[in-house]
Amino acid sequence: ETGVTQTPRHLVMGMTNKKSLKCEQHLGHNAMYWYKQSAKKPLELMFVYSLEERVENNSVPSRFSPECPNSSHLFLHLHTLQPEDSALYLCASSQARGLNTGELFFGEGSRLTVL
Amino acid sequence: AQSVTQLGSHVSVSEGALVLLRCNYSSSVPPYLFWYVQYPNQGLQLLLKYTSAATLVKGINGFEAEFKKSETSFHLTKPSAHMSDAAEYFCAVRFSGYSSASKIIFGSGTRLSIRP
Numbered sequence: 001e002t003g004v005t006q007t008p009r010h011l012v013m014g015m016t017n018k019k020s021l022k023c024e025q026h027l028g029h030n031a032m033y034w035y036k037q038s039a040k041k042p043l044e045l046m047f048v049y050s051l052e053e054r055v056e057n058n059s060v061p062s063r064f065s066p067e068c069p070n071s072s073h074l075f076l077h078l079h080t081l082q083p084e085d086s087a088l089y090l091c092a093s094s095q096a097r098g099l100n101t102g103e104l105f106f107g108e109g110s111r112l113t114v115l
Numbered sequence: 116a117q118s119v120t121q122l123g124s125h126v127s128v129s130e131g132a133l134v135l136l137r138c139n140y141s142s143s144v145p146p147y148l149f150w151y152v153q154y155p156n157q158g159l160q161l162l163l164k165y166t167s168a169a170t171l172v173k174g175i176n177g178f179e180a181e182f183k184k185s186e187t188s189f190h191l192t193k194p195s196a197h198m199s200d201a202a203e204y205f206c207a208v209r210f211s212g213y214s215s216a217s218k219i220i221f222g223s224g225t226r227l228s229i230r231p
Contacts, residue, residue: 004158043205043221090158102209103149104219106158 003027006091006107013081014115021076021110023091031055031096032074033104034066037088049074050096081114088112117142119208121222129230134178134193136225138206141187147209148189149219150180154202162204165189176200201229 004025013019025032031050035043048056049068063085065077074091088111092104122137140146148165163174170182176199180191189206206222 006158042223045219092159102147102219103161103164104159104207106151106160108158109156111156 004091004093004105004107006089006110008110009108010111010113012113012115013078015081015083017081018077018079020078021089021091021112023074023076023107025072025074025091025093025105027093027095027105029093029095029105030071031094031102032068032071033092033094034074034076035090035092037090037109038086043090047076078112081112083114086112086114117208117220119206119220119222121204121206121225123225124223125226125228127228127230128196130198131195134191134196134200134227136191136204136206136227138180138189138191138222139187140189140206140208142208148180148182149207149209150174150178150189150191151205151207151221152176152202153205153224159205162191196227196229198229198231201227203227 007022033048034046036046037043046060047066063080067075088109090109091107094102094104096102118141120139128134150162151159152162153159162178163172163180165172165182173179178191178193180189182189203224203226205224207219209219
């Protein structure tokens with residue numbers, strides 16, 4: 001496989017469920033990201049991991065919990081979500097070092113529906 | 116504050132017509148600039164990027180964009196629209212000063228529709 005792979009592509013869960021989104025990158029990058037894309041809203045940066053350390057957390061609710069065990073894998077653990085959390089969750093990676101322009105490479109997204 | 120503005124949330128053109136999608140940014144230092152395209156139910160794909168090597172940048176699918184420092188703009192164009200160009204387009208800016216993980220800010224997106 002190449003690029004950035006996200007699983008599952010679609011997820012439906014109740015507000016009391018616990019689930020996880022998975023992302024894997026095969027590009028040799030050293031930074032990974034979670035973005036949230038809701039209808040009629042700009043892309044929201046949720047979490048950034050660079051060199052396996054969390055760099056930024058833009059005041060995301062604690063019901064979203066990221067995990068980055070190594071530079072190739074990123075998880076988003078979900079628990080007690082709200083219906084307004086329904087969105088497309090996009091994972092991305094980049095090479096964040098030296099003179100690299102640092103453009104993002106995205107996965108195809110995980111469409112989450114919270115009932 | 117650093118920002119990216121895309122003028123027009125929806126643009127509709129006829130097949131074969133010129134496509135022009137507008138993007139302006141606010142920064143006192145020339146940043147890195149990107150255009151991404153998103154087809155329905157897919158992630159974002161890089162169309163092209165400006166890295167200060169040349170002000171006119173050519174990308175995939177016949178798109179190009181011109182960096183104009185005096186206007187702080189990076190508009191996306193294509194001479195002749197094709198039905199397959201219908202998608203959401205995002206302008207994005209990476210501001211200098213962020214040396215580790217990329218601090219990339221996205222515009223709100225422009226949905227491009229193509230009329231037969």
